[in-house]
Amino acid sequence: MGIEIKCFATLARFLPENGDDYPLAKGETVKSLVDALGIPEDEIALIFINSCRAYLESELADGDRVGLFPPVGGG
């Protein structure tokens, strides 16, 4: 079992085809995942894992649901 990745708004273009079940490398953190997906770190405002706010250094585990959210402020 891998992880589920959600990329919102302008980050949607970085979502891999296997984002529903993305294989997890050993010792993977949000930062290594973001680097692997080619997402510039400054385009990410909010990271969440399993509905809790997380950070670039947060470690990932099998079955995690990871959300990556850019700065959004339109009205």
Next chain:
Amino acid sequence: MPDSLQSAIRAVAVKQALPTGGNGNCISLSDVAEIAARHHLSGHVVEAEALKMGIHPLRYLRNMNDISAASQVQLLESSVAQVGLGGLGGSLLEILLRTGIGKIRGADGDVFEESNLNRQALSSPDNIGISKAHAATERAQTINPSVDFAAQDTFLDDKSLPEFLHGCDIAIDALGGLNMRRSLQHAAANVGIPLVTGALAGWTGYVGVVMPGQTGPADIMGINNAAEEALGCPSAVVTCIASIMAAETIKTLTQASSLKGKMLIIDLKSLSFETVII
């Protein structure tokens, strides 16, 4: 309240079938307006007094059971400060007026332009170039003259925000763009009132409720407006976010919002809704 107000309300009450079953005493729009004028009161004061007497204003009849009579009184006696009368703000204002919030302050220094027409409920081809505050004032008078609505035709800043929020029960962040959202969140915290906030870009948006001192979306989002500029603000998403913001405003005023200290992350393209603890 003077006895004369209560007797005036009692004198015009009519029996009517209630949505909750059975019959109950009700009061019509025109009777509320007439009594309010005669007693030099705002309509919402007459409506709140009627509800306390067990007499339901017909215009709020379909708010029952979801908004109880006691909650409706709370709303009619509440003051809301809404910053922004554009996309989110126009739809929010419509809902808050119809819901029966007693006093609403609005502020927006902008005028309507054609690119607003896709989503901004207060805009129309006839009022391009007209102030949003002016259009909001006209709309408020048209939809619900019982509400005390006052709009400022200004862009609020760090200096003017505290006075704008002072005396209100809740602040609403209906701003467009990220530039002033942090200032508003801090001003609401300093005045000691909750803030309901929301924003979107394309199919994606969020809603949050920030109690004084809590971390809020404005602390997280920064001031880069690139997403909104690239993806735009489609009407279906604006209206959805505004509707959830209105619901959280009503809940915060009458009971408690379950979104305090959290963000509801919404994507209408994938139909995903997720509440995140921030």
